[in-house]
């Protein structure tokens with residue numbers, strides 16, 4: 001599950017499936033299908049943590065979901081990043097750069113929206129804790145976040 005990590009990737013933020021993540025207070029920036037298809041096919045679905053940056057902006061902590069979303073019975077694979085930061089505006093069409101660092105848990109079905117939201121809040125707390133570890137903080141400063149677009153696709 002972890003052998004692809006850390007995984008560096010960047011791509012355009014596109015409109016998602018209108019699940020109303022934002023209404024839940026947890027907006028997720030969706031990558032384009034092209035970016036999703038470039039992921040290793042054997043990367044485990046589930047919830048991950050790492051660092052993210054929009055355009056040339058600051059690098060923030062993030063949680064990311066990869067895969068089928070059982071709660072919404074999705075028919076498409078998705079890679080969605082919730083950046084742990086409050087943005088003034090949406091950033092559809094911008095380039096999102098991420099490094100995926102660690103795995104939190106597999107995807108799950110939830111009995112209620114409340115259960116889903118509280119699981120995500122726990123994921124966010126776990127991401128915040130993990131990313132403060134020195135070895136992970138280091139990746140925040142990685143050149144990947146400062147180099148011109150397209151120079152590095154990922155580190156493998």
Ligand code: ADP
Nearest residue numbers: 015016017018021022027028029083090091092
């Ligand atoms: P969609 O279904 O289009 O992905 P969401 O409800 O998941 O809609 O909202 C995602 C959008 O919200 C992102 O594409 C981005 O433009 C915006 N956004 C604002 N703040 C954040 C954030 N902290 N993390 C991720 N996306 C954010």
Ligand code: MG
Nearest residue numbers: 016028029030
């Ligand atoms: Mg989304």
